[in-house]
Amino acid sequence: MKILIRQVYRRILITLTSVLFLFPSYSQTFTSDKLSGQQTNCLRSQSINTDLPTGYNILFAGSGECLLCHNSMTDAGGKPIGILNDWRSTMMANSAKDPFWRAKVSHETLVNPAHKEALEDVCIRCHAPLGYFDAHHLGQEYYSIDEMVSDSLALDGISCTTCHQITYETLGSYSGNLLIGISKQIWGPYTEPFAPPMINQTGYTPAYGEHIRNAGLCGSCHTLITNSVDENGEPTGTVFVEQAIYHEWLNSVYPDMGITCQACHVPEIPDTVKISLMPPWLDGRSPFGKHHFAGANVFMQKIFSSNIEELGITAESIHFDSTLSRINSLLTEASIDLALTEMGRTDDTLSFQLSIQNLAGHKLPAGFPSRRVFLELLLKNEENDTIFHSGKLDGNFNLIAEDEDFEPHHEVINSEAQVQIYEMVMGDIEGNVTTVLERAYQHLKDNRIPPEGFAMTHSSYDTAEIAGLALEDPNFNIEGETEGTGSDILFVHAPISDEPGSIEVIVRVFYQTVSPRWLNDMFEYNSDEIDLWEALYNEAEKLPLLLKEETFISLPTETLENTGEPLKIYPNPTLGKIRVDNAGSQMKEIVIYGINGEKIKNIVTDKEHKTIDLTGYKGLYFVKVVFADDRILTKRVIVL
Ligand code: HEC
Ligand code: HEC
Ligand code: HEC
Numbered sequence: 001m002k003i004l005i006r007q008v009y010r011r012i013l014i015t016l017t018s019v020l021f022l023f024p025s026y027s028q029t030f031t032s033d034k035l036s037g038q039q040t041n042c043l044r045s046q047s048i049n050t051d052l053p054t055g056y057n058i059l060f061a062g063s064g065e066c067l068l069c070h071n072s073m074t075d076a077g078g079k080p081i082g083i084l085n086d087w088r089s090t091m092m093a094n095s096a097k098d099p100f101w102r103a104k105v106s107h108e109t110l111v112n113p114a115h116k117e118a119l120e121d122v123c124i125r126c127h128a129p130l131g132y133f134d135a136h137h138l139g140q141e142y143y144s145i146d147e148m149v150s151d152s153l154a155l156d157g158i159s160c161t162t163c164h165q166i167t168y169e170t171l172g173s174y175s176g177n178l179l180i181g182i183s184k185q186i187w188g189p190y191t192e193p194f195a196p197p198m199i200n201q202t203g204y205t206p207a208y209g210e211h212i213r214n215a216g217l218c219g220s221c222h223t224l225i226t227n228s229v230d231e232n233g234e235p236t237g238t239v240f241v242e243q244a245i246y247h248e249w250l251n252s253v254y255p256d257m258g259i260t261c262q263a264c265h266v267p268e269i270p271d272t273v274k275i276s277l278m279p280p281w282l283d284g285r286s287p288f289g290k291h292h293f294a295g296a297n298v299f300m301q302k303i304f305s306s307n308i309e310e311l312g313i314t315a316e317s318i319h320f321d322s323t324l325s326r327i328n329s330l331l332t333e334a335s336i337d338l339a340l341t342e343m344g345r346t347d348d349t350l351s352f353q354l355s356i357q358n359l360a361g362h363k364l365p366a367g368f369p370s371r372r373v374f375l376e377l378l379l380k381n382e383e384n385d386t387i388f389h390s391g392k393l394d395g396n397f398n399l400i401a402e403d404e405d406f407e408p409h410h411e412v413i414n415s416e417a418q419v420q421i422y423e424m425v426m427g428d429i430e431g432n433v434t435t436v437l438e439r440a441y442q443h444l445k446d447n448r449i450p451p452e453g454f455a456m457t458h459s460s461y462d463t464a465e466i467a468g469l470a471l472e473d474p475n476f477n478i479e480g481e482t483e484g485t486g487s488d489i490l491f492v493h494a495p496i497s498d499e500p501g502s503i504e505v506i507v508r509v510f511y512q513t514v515s516p517r518w519l520n521d522m523f524e525y526n527s528d529e530i531d532l533w534e535a536l537y538n539e540a541e542k543l544p545l546l547l548k549e550e551t552f553i554s555l556p557t558e559t560l561e562n563t564g565e566p567l568k569i570y571p572n573p574t575l576g577k578i579r580v581d582n583a584g585s586q587m588k589e590i591v592i593y594g595i596n597g598e599k600i601k602n603i604v605t606d607k608e609h610k611t612i613d614l615t616g617y618k619g620l621y622f623v624k625v626v627f628a629d630d631r632i633l634t635k636r637v638i639v640l
């Protein structure tokens with residue numbers, strides 16, 4: 001009964017609005033009026049907006065159908081925040097045109113030709129949902145790449161009518177198993193939307209759906225669990241977790257704080273925004289979520305932006321510039337904190353610790369298995385000559401020190417032959433490294449830095465496990481007894497072979513979307529898609545993106561001893577108490593470290609000598625003294 005009334009009501013409204021608004025002539029006049037008052041870059045983009053696909057299939061509409069009303073909004077300061085212009089240059093808007101994705105689909109099908117239909121179908125599910133779900137809704141068993149490339153709606157990527165038609169019932173589903181509504185409802189964040197113009201123009205009804213702000217909406221695609229096969233293409237009978245951003249997020253401090261995927265990737269502004277160009281008297285809504293979807297893929301954004309025609313992209317380079325700068329600021333300002341502490345220096349070794357704190361709502365890096373974050377550790381002497389260099393790239397942007405199979409996680413780095421790489425490494429059923437997604441059977445390594453609050457006892461842990469040597473590292477996501485720091489502490493003992501002067505220590509943290517090595521296996525195959533991707537890859541700017549850089553200067557030990565200010569620590573070895581005596585130099589701080597760099601004591605003082613009680617400790621410790629004039633000196637002490 002209720003439904004019937006609603007339908008009748010809706011029909012009346014539709015008729016009413018057709019008369020009231022006199023589409024389309026009304027809307028055209030209104031659009032051009034509005035445009036004349038806007039900024040030029042907005043005008044320019046509006047003038048090519050026809051590129052966005054229009055038209056409908058059974059379930060979906062091309063994003064071009066939403067353009068008329070949802071692209072002209074401005075924030076309180078008058079800055080354009082058009083939803084279409086923000087979205088069109090994102091990774092999700094271009095997911096079906098992504099040349100890396102297309103090449104990878106081709107690679108997978110060349111490795112296992114018998115699975116071609118099923119593979120293409122599953123890859124398209126998340127990357128071109130408008131094609132996949134419509135075809136399946138019509139009873140088609142497999143939807144293919146051939147069909148997709150001539151289907152303008154499928155090429156629209158993860159577009160407006162995907163997210164806004166995902167049903168509440170989808171929440172909790174993974175691997176792109178979306179339940180797309182069939183009632184032509186477009187769910188949004190506001191209650192009681194004024195529906196007639198949209199119904200009239202598009203046939204879709206805007207409606208309030210709380211779940212649009214639920215992280216599970218994103219989790220439905222950002223969790224990918226695959227069925228693995230062996231080298232003969234036979235099912236191994238087990239599943240493999242390829243991506244688990246949602247479970248990583250569940251296992252963090254963020255759900256309890258109400259910080260969802262949307263909070264960081266669809267940033268809300270409190271401004272009151274008129275969300276549709278028409279009707280003219282529409283009230284503003286607040287808060288408004290900006291469709292930024294900035295992630296980490298600067299690399300592919302640049303490829304899109306410089307190959308717009310070749311890849312058939314509907315966004316212009318000005319749009320990519322905006323998305324790129326958003327990704328850049330997310331990566332450089334909101335992804336990590338980096339801190340360095342000098343632990344001590346002897347004639348042959350400079351020791352320091354570095355701590356990387358993950359600030360993202362999931363692992364860092366996260367998502368697709370080719371992503372990695374690595375560290376460059378550089379020591380330079382007074383002449384600016386490099387005396388230690390870990391994390392060096394060769395001319396092809398591969399890491400020189402990376403082991404043949406894969407580089408293990410490091411707790412300590414004491415040689416240039418070691419490099420710290422935070423990554424997930426896939427292994428096949430034989431235990432060999434593989435980049436074939438379908439063969440992925442086990443995680444040989446996963447030391448991607450967990451988000452704050454991540455715990456091995458959490459119910460989502462088995463979907464987002466740590467793997468490899470990071471499990472044995474007492475400073476990986478743990479400090480003392482506390483699990484869930486969301487950070488990794490690395491100790492570096494860099495050989496400095498009697499370097500007499502001061503040494504500059506530079507630590508850089510880089511993000512690499514996909515290393516050349518990761519693509520080796522794919523480039524052994526040939527197809528149009530792989531060849532195109534190889535050509536684009538070869539000409540692309542491959543320098544990894546710098547997330548953070550920190551430096552400090554280590555002063556030589558000799559400075560102190562030569563100026564007659566010896567640091568005395570006695571008795572050494574000791575049974576407990578030690579006296580730190582600097583014969584005339586005022587101290588600022590004394591820090592005692594254990595052998596693994598863990599901080600035992602931290603004493604702030606303004607004296608020239610100090611007695612410290614180490615009763616209860618046993619073994620080798622480092623006593624670091626920071627002087628009032630910022631010089632640092634470290635000595636070893638043995639507690640019996
Ligand atoms: C459950 C949804 C889902 C399915 C199914 C899926 N993907 Fe993806 N894919 C994603 C998401 C989400 C990302 C982005 C993650 C990120 O940026 O780190 C992605 C990213 C990628 C990328 C990286 C693109 C780039 O520009 O860096 C490639 C390559 C890729 N997928 C290949 C495939 C292939 C091949 C298949 C089929 C075997 C497939 N995907 C199936 C969700 C999916
Ligand atoms: C990846 C999923 C996704 C896609 C794609 C998407 N949206 Fe949204 N949209 C959201 C989410 C999430 C919100 C709620 C934002 C909030 O308030 O936190 C939203 C909110 C909105 C709103 C309310 C105003 C606002 O921005 O808060 C409108 C209107 C809207 N979307 C239209 C569109 C149109 C038009 C497109 C196509 C260009 C689109 N959306 C594409 C997820 C999506
Ligand atoms: C003719 C103008 C028009 C077109 C075209 C149009 N809409 Fe709307 N849309 C509106 C109006 C009006 C509202 C309600 C605004 C309000 O009440 O503040 C709305 C509201 C929305 C909302 C918010 C719903 C809520 O309750 O939070 C979403 C999401 C949305 N539209 C998505 C779309 C999508 C996707 C398309 C393209 C398929 C589209 N719209 C096409 C006029 C339009």
Ligand code: HEC
Pocket residue numbers: 215218219222245246247249254259260261262263264265294295296297330331334335359360361362363364365366367368371
């Ligand atoms: C606290 C803020 C925050 C939350 C919450 C958050 N993210 Fe992120 N996300 C980031 C930051 C910062 C980056 C860039 C650094 C990185 O790659 O991890 C990022 C990167 C990404 C990437 C690219 C990953 C890569 O490394 O290539 C994807 C995809 C993504 N987020 C999706 C999600 C999804 C889905 C959720 C919800 C389940 C989510 N994010 C929750 C902050 C957040």
Ligand code: HEC
Pocket residue numbers: 091092094095096098101125126127129158162163176217218219220221222261262265266293294295296297298367
């Ligand atoms: C229909 C499946 C689907 C849904 C739903 C979805 N995503 Fe995505 N998302 C993808 C795919 C596929 C990609 C990768 C496209 C590519 O790289 O070619 C992606 C990419 C991204 C990226 C860019 C990652 C990078 O490396 O730059 C971000 C950020 C992101 N999604 C956030 C979200 C958020 C937030 C939501 C929920 C509001 C969401 N996604 C919902 C499938 C989806």
